[in-house]
Amino acid sequence: MEMEYKVLDKGFLRLVEFMGGDNSVVQSARVSYGSGLKGEEKDKKLLFYLMENEHMTPFEHSVFKFHVKCPIFVARQWFRHRWGSYNEISGRYTEYKDEYYLPEKLRIQSKKDKQMSEFGDVEEEKVLIKKMQDIFEKSFEVYRELLEKGVARELARIVCPLSTYTQFYWTVNARSLMNFLRLRLDIHAQYEIREYAKCILKIFKEKMPWTYEAFLTYCVKNKENYPEL
Secondary structure, eight states: OOEEEEETTTEEEEEEEEEOOHHHHHHHHHGGGTOOOOOHHHHHHHHHHHHHTTOOGGGGGOEEEEEEEEEHHHHHHHTTOOSSEEEEOOTTTSOOOSOBOOOSSOEEEOSSOTTOEEEOOOTTHHHHHHHHHHHHHHHHHHHHHHHHTTOOHHHHGGGSOTTBEEEEEEEEEHHHHHHHHHHHSSTTSOHHHHHHHHHHHHHHHHHOHHHHHHHHHHTOOSGGGOTTO
């Protein structure tokens, strides 16, 4: 059964397929010695040993396939994680729906770290959000007009804002998934992609509870940077 979470205002994250699990990690490791599973206590101990000592290839034998709907600017950050396979909806072949991300609240630049933002008081916040909405709607109005006049989809799409929702499939092994979580759950990551990472963490915990526990124990440094963990 698919696991699905609503994210942001119009997005979602859905687990489509899963292969492997904690036992798969153990089996992949023990094949080196021509053996397999030896019971929960020994198997879990081995998995923790692998994580602690950074023997990570056995974790590559568990694979997640996600269907993601997110704003384009979130997808562009996501695709920086190259140890995975992606297929995204194409604006050359398909017309974009008039769907865009509109934040409920605006954030200010962090005074502690120039790479971070934080929620705070923004002067005339509601007015500014309305202006964002107006320009997004105008962009899609022009997009539709271009298409109606016969302009090719691949060219008309360039007026669409970065807030436009896109969709893609992401197939990733557990090792790469943990790297994604380590980076995108950190408070230095952008708020919007962190919201997706939180949902992935829930799925990861359910599907691979031992690996999840070992990940928290050995891979997550600076625990203060991970308020969700």
